Amino acid sequence: MFNIENSIVQKIDLDNLNKRFIKLFIKRDDLIDENVSGNKWRKLHYNVEHAIQLKTEGILTFGGAFSNHLLATAAACHKIGIKSIGIVRGEELTIDSNETLKKCALLEMKLVFISRDRYAFKNEKSFQEELSYEYPNFHIVPEGGSNYYGLIGCQKILLETPNDYKYIFVAQGTTTTSAGILLSLSEESKLCVVPVLKGFDSIAEMKNLYIQSGIEATYANELLNRVEVLTDYHFGGYGKYTSQLLDFMEQFFKQTKIPLDPIYTGKVLFALFDWIEKENIRNCSILFVHTGGIQGGKMIAKKEGRTYC
Numbered sequence: 001m002f003n004i005e006n007s008i009v010q011k012i013d014l015d016n017l018n019k020r021f022i023k024l025f026i027k028r029d030d031l032i033d034e035n036v037s038g039n040k041w042r043k044l045h046y047n048v049e050h051a052i053q054l055k056t057e058g059i060l061t062f063g064g065a066f067s068n069h070l071l072a073t074a075a076a077c078h079k080i081g082i083k084s085i086g087i088v089r090g091e092e093l094t095i096d097s098n099e100t101l102k103k104c105a106l107l108e109m110k111l112v113f114i115s116r117d118r119y120a121f122k123n124e125k126s127f128q129e130e131l132s133y134e135y136p137n138f139h140i141v142p143e144g145g146s147n148y149y150g151l152i153g154c155q156k157i158l159l160e161t162p163n164d165y166k167y168i169f170v171a172q173g174t175t176t177t178s179a180g181i182l183l184s185l186s187e188e189s190k191l192c193v194v195p196v197l198k199g200f201d202s203i204a205e206m207k208n209l210y211i212q213s214g215i216e217a218t219y220a221n222e223l224l225n226r227v228e229v230l231t232d233y234h235f236g237g238y239g240k241y242t243s244q245l246l247d248f249m250e251q252f253f254k255q256t257k258i259p260l261d262p263i264y265t266g267k268v269l270f271a272l273f274d275w276i277e278k279e280n281i282r283n284c285s286i287l288f289v290h291t292g293g294i295q296g297g298k299m300i301a302k303k304e305g306r307t308y309c
Ligand SMILES: Cc1ncc(COP(=O)(O)O)c(C=O)c1O
Pocket: 038, 039, 068, 069, 144, 171, 172, 173, 174, 175, 176, 177, 178, 264, 265, 291, 292, 293, 294
C-alpha cells in the first residue's frame, strides 16, 4: 500500500564520528510517504488490514490539533478506500483552524471536535462504547496508533536492516515505535530511547503497552533490561524546543541534507551526539531510526525562519 522500499539505510559521514571510528546509519522511514511518513505507516499498516478483514467501514482514531497521526490516518484510509473519523481534542477548533486539520478534511476524514475534558476519557471503555454506538462498524485505534497492531508494525523496522548495530536510537511519545523495535532487537544491540515528554516514565509505559498487547510480564521485563533511557533531552517538554536545538538541526541539515523536526527526531539526534561526547563512545555502529514528523517540522521552520528540512 505504501512504499517501504523507500526507507533506505543511509550511512552518515561526519568528521566527529569518523575520528571516533563510529559508523552512524539512519533508517529513513521519513521517505516512506509525504503524509503517511516515518513511524505512521508502521503503526497503521496492521490496523488498516484488521479494519478491512473485519469488514468495517473504516478507522476511528484520536488526536490533537496538529496530530501527525490524524493526518496519516486520513491519508492512508483515503488511499486505501476506507472511511476515517478523527476525534479531535478541542471543541473550539474547526476544519479551518490549521493546515493539518484542513488536509484531514480534504482527505475526507470526518472530524469530530470534543472538549478537552471529554477527550481525557479517550481510553476509557465507557467512552469507547459510546463512540461504537454513535459510529458503529469502525475499528477504533488509540491516539498515536498505540495498540497491538501498531506494535507489530514497528517490529518490522529492524528486520529491513542488517540488524547488527551496537546501539539503536529512537524517539518516544506513546512508546509504540520503541517497544516494537525492542521486539526484534538482535542479541548484541542495546536500545537507547529519548522521551520527548518531561517526567515520562519510559519503562513503565513500555511495559504497560506490552501487557495490554498480551505479552507476559516476565518476558517484558527481560526485554526492558536492554533499554537505556536518555531522559534529559525533552527541551522543556512536549512541543517545546530551544534555539540551541534549532541551531544543531540546521547544522546537521547543512552537512547531510537530512531533514529533521524539533518535536521528535531533532531531539534524538541532539541526544545521540551529546551522549557520544559525554560517554566518550568510540569504535561502534549506531542506527538512528528516523520516524518522520517532517510536515510538523516544516510548519515550525516557517514560523521560526529556520532551514532544517
Ligand atoms: C515523528 C514522530 N517521531 C516519533 C514519535 C514517537 O513514536 P511513539 O509514539 O510510537 O513513541 C512520533 C509520535 O507518534 C512522531 O510523530
